[in-house]
Amino acid sequence: MxxxxxxxxxxxxxxxxxxxxxxxxxxxxxxxxxxxxxxxxxxxxxxxxxxxxxxxxxxxxxxxxxxxxxxxxxxxxxxxxxxxxxETREKPAGTIRITATDYAIDSILWPRLSKVLPDYPDIKIEIVVDYGLSDIVADRFDIGVRWGNQVAKDMIAVRIGPDARLAIVASPAYVKMHPAPRQPKDLLHHNCITLRLPTRGGLYAWELRKGKKEIQVRVDGQCTFNGTYQMLNAAIDGAGLAFVPEDLAQPHVAAGRLVYVLEDWFPTFPGPHIFYPARREFSRALAVVVEALRMDASPAGE
The missing domain is CATH 1.10.10.10 (Winged helix-like DNA-binding domain superfamily/Winged helix DNA-binding domain)
Structure with a gap:
């Protein structure tokens, strides 16, 4: 040839x-x-x-x-x-492509990587916002970010954050006009701000948990987004109920812009992990990024 x-x-x-x-x-x-x-x-x-x-x-x-x-x-x-x-050169170099949600990027990835990148000018990063649970091998990403229970068994997973609690929130004005739901089924009669999942082609069903009881509620409403921050902002503006990470909502609750709803049904998910194929060539650039993102004092085996 x-x-x-x-x-x-x-x-x-x-x-x-x-x-x-x-x-x-x-x-x-x-x-x-x-x-x-x-x-x-x-x-x-x-x-x-x-x-x-x-x-x-x-x-x-x-x-x-x-x-x-x-x-x-x-x-x-x-x-x-x-x-x-x-990579046998003295300095780590190369481009590391990462796929994650905007929440993970803004709250974990960028705050940590921004501190490390100035020390490694030959490392480039490309971060893509994605809620679609992409196949990182097929889409040629080096690293993906998911909740711990969503990482495939054939991947190497590294914890980058603690377990995360999700919260249902609404503005005080919305709750004043629409009595707060008392149980999950009441959500079906509320204006809920929904999340579109690109790979599944549908709306995310809210996964709620109270003790050992788990339930999925297929909510509906006037507004649908494909990002967490947009849902949060819509809730602050009184557009309805939103289901978002509690640490993202808490400052707004403390400031009186939001209130918690159905708090005894808030679920906790295994913390966020980065993951990558076990068979992939582990470059020095990838090692730098993984160590920068690794959660301090991770549990044994993670």
Missing amino acids: LRENVTDLLAFIAVAQEGSFTRAAAKLGVTQSALSHTLRGLEARMGVRLLSRTTRSVAPTAAGERLLKTVAPRLEEIENELAAVV
């Missing part, structure tokens, strides 16, 4: 994985027309069509799918090995 095909193969993999010339071009930092020209040249040299193009989508053909499954993992292995060689 001609040497120039390696670069063209990387272009093909980007298009096949993204399912879009536009997104792949942005990812590779080239123009869409240049990327299209590259793929046509690769197909011409190989004598086989690799991509099926329509006006709305791009998908690999049978030949393209075979190439994607066999070549992409090998190129990734080569990339990892080259990165490992680079």
Whole structure:
């Protein structure tokens, strides 16, 4: 195979994985027309069509799918090995991609990373806000952040925060106009501020707990968001009841902008963890980030 095909193969993999010339071009930092020209040249040299193009989508053909499954993992292995060689330098270097919710980013990740990054100018971080429980391997992230009970068993997990309690809150004005619910089923008659989960395609069902009793309530309301801070702000403005981390709501409760509702049903979830594949090449840059985020005095085994 001609040497120039390696670069063209990387272009093909980007298009096949993204399912879009536009997104792949942005990812590779080239123009869409240049990327299209590259793929046509690769197909011409190989004598086989690799991509099926329509006006709305791009998908690999049978030949393209075979190439994607066999070549992409090998190129990734080569990339990892080259990165490992680079890591033998004196200073840790490289880009670490992280996916997390905005709450985890603002309350844990950035406060800790901002203190460390100035000491490692050759380390770059890319943090993506995501509530979709992304597959970090398929989406090429180095680290993901989830509650402890959401981390897959085949991943290495490191605790970065204590167990978290979630709270139902509303503004005093809302509670004055709408009597506070006395039990979870009463939430069905309230204007609840809901959270859209992208991967599941639906609204998050509030997971409530009282002692050993657990219940999920599929609430509904006028406002739906895909971020925690937006739900919190809507509750402060009197738009309805919101279900948010208690530590985020507490300052507003103390200031009188919010009140707690159904407090005896507030659940506690295993604390946030970062996680990454056990088989991944553990670079020095990744080690720096993991240690910066690790919770002090984590329980044994975490």
